[in-house]
Amino acid sequence: MSVARFKDLCVDVSCPSAMTSFWGQVLGLTSPADNPEVLVGDRPEKTIWINKVPEPRSVKQRVHLDVHTSAIEELEKLGAKMQSPITDEQHWAVMEDPEGGEFCGFVRDSVPAYRLMELVVDSAEPEAQARWWAGVVGGEVAQTPGKPWYWLENVPGLPFPYWVFVPVPEPKTVKNRIHWDVTADELQPVLDAGATLLRPKDDEIGWHVCADPEGNEFCVFLPPPAEESDGQA
Structure with a gap:
């Protein structure tokens, strides 16, 4: 039985206005007038x-998004740059x-x-990661026979079809610039499952x-505390 539920995504950026505009057009999301830094x-x-952070991107992102598009040129018109083109062996553009x-x-x-197709996470042990997250948020672990990557599908609340874990040789070295939030009734079951608490909820x-x-x-979001009774019947 899962102990949490997928809530939403967060992207760290240096320039929120530009990146909100870019990702909104790429993903087909909008920004409300009263909160221009959320999609x-x-x-x-x-x-x-879309969260402004002081540190710039310094290494290859360990978490990235895969998106549907009508043409790679459309992404380039929005401000994206080609890193690796589509080939006969690679059916997507990086x-x-x-x-x-x-x-x-x-x-x-x-x-x-x-147009968000899937969330992809670089992993030292993709199968272990997929099974761990399935235990936390539910869903089914799947794999293509003979391939080294694993994914979750049918995750309750997940608004895109797949959550993918792919093998990479390099270890994690810096804070991820893309992360996800979950909701849970209690924090302790998430910790009991094997999560580490980095920073507890506080005044900030x-x-x-x-x-x-x-x-x-x-990030783990818990239900708001119940209001204390005022003693009236």
């Missing part, structure tokens, strides 16, 4: 928070967003309104910052 869709789980963050574009004859933040077994940061 929203037709479900709360499609929300993406792109860079305006701040250099990697993402992959998959060309489709028919592009859905919401209203959530707990945790890390999975490979150090990927995620």
Whole structure:
């Protein structure tokens, strides 16, 4: 039984206005007038928070997005740069967003309104990571026979089809610039599952910052405390 539920995504950036515009157009999301640094869709789980951080991107991103697109040229018009083109062996283009963050574009004859295809996480042990997260948020672990990557599908609340874990040789060295949030009834079951508490909820933040077994940061949101009774019948 899962102990948490997927809530939304967060992207760290240097220039929120430019990156909100870029990702909104790439993913088919909009930014409300009263909060220009968040992207929203037709479900709360499609929300993406665009967070300004002081540190620039310094290494290959360990978490990236795969997106549907009608043409790679359309992504380039929005400000993306080509890193690695589509080939007979690679059926997607590796792109860079305006701040250099990697993402992959998959060309489709028919592009859905919401264009986030999957969340991809670099992993030392993809199978272990997939099974750990399945235990936390639910879903089914799947694999293509003979291939080294694993993914989750049918995850409750997940607004995109696949959550993929791929093998890489390099270890995690810096804070991820893309992370996800979850909701949970209690924090302790998430910790009991094997998460590490990096920063507890305090006067500055209203959530707990945790890390999975490979150090990927995620935030846990708990229900608000029940109001104390005023003693009246």
